[in-house]
Amino acid sequence: MSVNDNASIHRVSHEIKRRRLQVLRVTDLTPRMRRITLGGEQLEGFISIGSDDHIKLLFACSPEEQAALDGFEMGNEGVRPTMREYTPRRVDLAAGELDIDFVLHGDGPASTWAAQAQTGQFLNIAGPRSSMVVPDIFDSYLLVGDETAIPAIARRLEELPATRKVLAVIEIEDAQEQQPLATQAQLEVIWVPRHQQDLLAVVKDLTLPEGQLYAWVALEKALTRKTKRLLIDEKGVNEDLIKAAAYWRLDPHDDE
Ligand SMILES: Cc1cc2nc3c(=O)[nH]c(=O)nc-3n(C[C@H](O)[C@H](O)[C@H](O)COP(=O)(O)OP(=O)(O)OC[C@H]3O[C@@H](n4cnc5c(N)ncnc54)[C@H](O)[C@@H]3O)c2cc1C
Numbered sequence: 001m002s003v004n005d006n007a008s009i010h011r012v013s014h015e016i017k018r019r020r021l022q023v024l025r026v027t028d029l030t031p032r033m034r035r036i037t038l039g040g041e042q043l044e045g046f047i048s049i050g051s052d053d054h055i056k057l058l059f060a061c062s063p064e065e066q067a068a069l070d071g072f073e074m075g076n077e078g079v080r081p082t083m084r085e086y087t088p089r090r091v092d093l094a095a096g097e098l099d100i101d102f103v104l105h106g107d108g109p110a111s112t113w114a115a116q117a118q119t120g121q122f123l124n125i126a127g128p129r130s131s132m133v134v135p136d137i138f139d140s141y142l143l144v145g146d147e148t149a150i151p152a153i154a155r156r157l158e159e160l161p162a163t164r165k166v167l168a169v170i171e172i173e174d175a176q177e178q179q180p181l182a183t184q185a186q187l188e189v190i191w192v193p194r195h196q197q198d199l200l201a202v203v204k205d206l207t208l209p210e211g212q213l214y215a216w217v218a219l220e221k222a223l224t225r226k227t228k229r230l231l232i233d234e235k236g237v238n239e240d241l242i243k244a245a246a247y248w249r250l251d252p253h254d255d256e
Pocket residue numbers: 052053054084085086087088100101102103104105106107108109110111112147148149151152245246247248249250251252
């Protein structure tokens with residue numbers, strides 16, 4: 001069984017569509033996490049079937065980018081709007097709502113936009129381009145992330161049944177960033193305040209759940225890489241059954 005095995009974990013492509021959506025609500029979940037609920041006619045047909053799907057949020061950081069945004073279709077050449085990737089946290093087409101949860105980390109087009117967002121404003125989004133579907137075929141799950149990964153972790157937990165064991169290790173700024181996580185699964189959550197504990201040390205000391213394990217990691221780029229190596233080299237996790245993704249970069253120019 002591997003991440004590329006179509007009979008188990010598989011990728012499903014979607015038509016990439018750009019949508020101009022309107023802010024319906026702004027809700028502060030924690031001091032650093034803000035939920036923005038979007039809606040509007042163009043939400044119709046939005047599909048997100050993978051718990052770690054991402055959409056692109058489009059921002060104009062210059063007049064040229066604004067012109068590009070006004071006429072933007074995915075696939076256009078030339079100047080493009082600034083794009084950032086976010087998880088569709090909740091989609092309810094019947095209610096016409098899409099939630100996106102933003103970490104308010106400071107400067108950056110997405111975080112700055114979320115910090116000032118108000119009902120009635122517009123946001124352009126595109127995607128998801130595809131979904132990685134992880135069917136519930138594993139005995140247990142290890143989910144390691146930081147605040148940016150909480151939307152994807154929360155979605156995964158909502159999908160899993162009572163028969164599964166899940167260990168979630170979540171690095172947060174401080175205790176105020178803990179969020180309630182709803183699931184039927186047998187869940188243990190370890191919250192790791194980043195200024196008090198070292199995430200890698202916590203992962204190193206973990207007792208992993210029994211049975212065939214699927215591991216999912218989403219952190220800052222360097223930490224993602226180190227966590228993945230540690231899981232393979234020191235915790236004996238099968239490399240084929242780990243999905244590790246850099247969710248943000250300390251150095252945003254590091255596109256390697
Ligand atoms: C698949 C995927 C799904 C994601 N889903 C979400 C989500 O649902 N919610 C969410 O909040 N984020 C999510 N992220 C992370 C988000 O895309 C990044 O944090 C992004 O860099 C934010 O863009 P920005 O414009 O605010 O800042 P940028 O312009 O990208 O960066 C500006 C500065 O802020 C720093 N920075 C960026 N992010 C953080 C952070 N989280 N903490 C501290 N410093 C930071 C950078 O190092 C840089 O110095 C996801 C990323 C991926 C790849």
